Amino acid sequence: MGFDDKIKNTAEDLGGKAKEAAGKVTGNERLEAEGQADQVKADVKQAGEKAKDAFK
Numbered sequence: 001m002g003f004d005d006k007i008k009n010t011a012e013d014l015g016g017k018a019k020e021a022a023g024k025v026t027g028n029e030r031l032e033a034e035g036q037a038d039q040v041k042a043d044v045k046q047a048g049e050k051a052k053d054a055f056k
Contacts, residue, residue: 002049005045005049006046006049008045009042009045009046009049010042012038012039012041012042012045013038013039013042013043015035015038016034016035016036016037016038016039016040016041016042017035017039018035019031019032019034019035019038020032020035020036020039021035022035023035
C-alpha cells in the first residue's frame, strides 16, 4: 500500500467520522448517512490496497 494511499484513506475515514458526528449533533440524517458511507468507502479501499500488497 502506498503511503499516499494510506493518508488519503485515513483522511476519508476521518472526514466520514466528522460528517457522521455533525449529522448526529444537528439531527441531519442525510449528513450522518454520508459520513457512514465515506467510512465504508475508505475501509473498502484500505482492504483493496492490503490485498494488492499481499500479492506483491
